[in-house]
Every structure is written in structure tokens, then in C-alpha cells.
Amino acid sequence: DAKTTQPTSMDCAEGRAANLPCNHSTISGNEYVYWYRQIHSQGPQYIIHGLKNNETNEMASLIITEDRKSSTLILPHATLRDTAVYYCIVRPVYNQGGKLIFGQGTELSVKP
Amino acid sequence: KAGVTQTPRYLIKTRGQQVTLSCSPISGHRSVSWYQQTPGQGLQFLFEYFSETQRNKGNFPGRFSGRQFSNSRSEMNVSTLELGDSALYLCASSYNPGDTEAFFGQGTRLTVV
Numbered sequence: 001d002a003k004t005t006q007p008t009s010m011d012c013a014e015g016r017a018a019n020l021p022c023n024h025s026t027i028s029g030n031e032y033v034y035w036y037r038q039i040h041s042q043g044p045q046y047i048i049h050g051l052k053n054n055e056t057n058e059m060a061s062l063i064i065t066e067d068r069k070s071s072t073l074i075l076p077h078a079t080l081r082d083t084a085v086y087y088c089i090v091r092p093v094y095n096q097g098g099k100l101i102f103g104q105g106t107e108l109s110v111k112p
Numbered sequence: 113k114a115g116v117t118q119t120p121r122y123l124i125k126t127r128g129q130q131v132t133l134s135c136s137p138i139s140g141h142r143s144v145s146w147y148q149q150t151p152g153q154g155l156q157f158l159f160e161y162f163s164e165t166q167r168n169k170g171n172f173p174g175r176f177s178g179r180q181f182s183n184s185r186s187e188m189n190v191s192t193l194e195l196g197d198s199a200l201y202l203c204a205s206s207y208n209p210g211d212t213e214a215f216f217g218q219g220t221r222l223t224v225v
Contacts, residue, residue: 041218042216042218043116043202043203043204043216043217043218043219044155044202044204044216045216046212046213046214046215049212087155097160097167097168097209097210098143098145098160098162098167098168098204098206098209098210098211098214099145099157099160099168099170100145100147100155100157100204100214101157102147102154102155102156103154104154105154
């Protein structure tokens with residue numbers, strides 16, 4: 001079973017920041033938080049991951065609370081092409097396998 | 113370089129038949145994982161292959177099987193198809209198991225009638 005809880009859907013205005021929350025209250029010390037997204041009719045795409053520090057890359061920022069029980073993915077200037085289902089996944093640091101356990105995700109709709 | 117290639121993109125089969133789906137990973141990638149996506153169950157892990165060996169398997173019946181060839185290409189097979197097997201089957205590849213980023217193909221849409 002997925003170890004994360006996300007809102008089913010969210011809306012965001014184009015050009016504004018999209019803040020997608022994720023609850024992972026049972027996360028253990030040796031688990032990363034990963035984010036993937038799936039645009040309609042495509043395979044999932046990796047966005048970002050983190051352990052306990054905030055992370056930023058060219059796509060997004062990841063803010064992890066100090067107790068690591070929740071996190072927020074931030075798309076700083078959402079565009080229509082960011083409309084997708086966003087998945088928050090917890091994954092062991094020392095996992096030697098490629099298995100990803102997806103939850104139901106958040107369907108983000110970016111509106112003009 | 114080319115991404116993960118899955119063939120065919122679309123497939124229609126009849127109940128009771130069997131089907132084979134193919135996945136060509138990104139050049140140099142040796143790890144391949146398979147996922148099933150349905151509206152009801154979402155994305156579910158099927159199995160993972162590395163160096164021609166199955167390393168991990170999800171909770172699916174034995175009708176679902178797979179293999180990996182020496183060139184890292186992978187196939188999955190579903191025998192005795194059921195209506196509930198209708199789904200999008202996705203393949204992901206990475207250099208090694210557990211790499212930070214897995215690269216997904218566009219999937220094969222299987223419809224069982």
C-alpha cells in the first residue's frame with residue numbers, strides 16, 4: 001500500500017505557483033520522498049526527490065517539514081503544460097530495486 | 113538518445129488469448145520494470161529485471177510473466193487473458209536498480225474483449 005496521502009485534485013491559475021501537499025506521517029528515517037508526474041497518455045516523469053533538506057531543480061522545489069511527516073512540491077510558475085497527475089512516493093534510501101509504489105496522486109489542473 | 117520504446121502501442125485481444133508486450137530500454141540501461149495502470153487500481157508494480165534476472169515481483173497472478181534478454185530488452189506475457197487485464201502497461205528503465213530516476217515509456221494500451 002502507498003504510504004502517502006494527497007488531495008485528489010487541485011486547480012491553479014496559469015503563471016501562479018502550484019503548491020501540492022503530501023502527507024507521509026509514517027515515513028522512516030531511511031526513506032526518501034520522490035515526486036513523479038504523469039501527463040495524460042504518457043508515462044510518469046521524475047520531478048525531484050529529497051531526504052530531509054529542501055531541494056530545488058529546474059522543474060520544481062521540494063519542501064520537507066522538519067519532522068519529515070509531510071512535504072510540498074512547488075511549481076513556481078505553473079503553465080498549461082503542467083496539467084498532470086502528481087504522485088508523491090516514499091522510497092527506502094538503500095533500496096536496491098526499482099520498485100515504485102504509487103498512490104492515487106493529485107490531479108492538477110492549470111487554468112488560463 | 114532515444115527514450116524507452118514500447119511496442120505495440122495499442123492492442124485488442126479476446127478473453128482466453130495470450131499477449132506479449134515488448135520494451136526496449138534507453139541505450140545503456142540494464143534495469144527494466146513493468147507496471148499496470150487501471151482506473152480502479154492506479155499504477156501497480158508488476159516486476160523488475162536486471163541482467164536477465166527477475167529481482168522483484170508484485171502481487172499479480174502467475175498468468176503474468178516476463179523476461180529480459182542479454183541486450184536488456186524485456187518482454188512481458190499475459191496468458192489466459194481476462195477482461196480485467198485491460199489496462200495501460202508501462203515499462204521503465206534505469207542504469208541500475210534503484211537509480212534515482214526511472215524513465216518511463218508511453219505504454220501499451222491493452223483492451224481485452
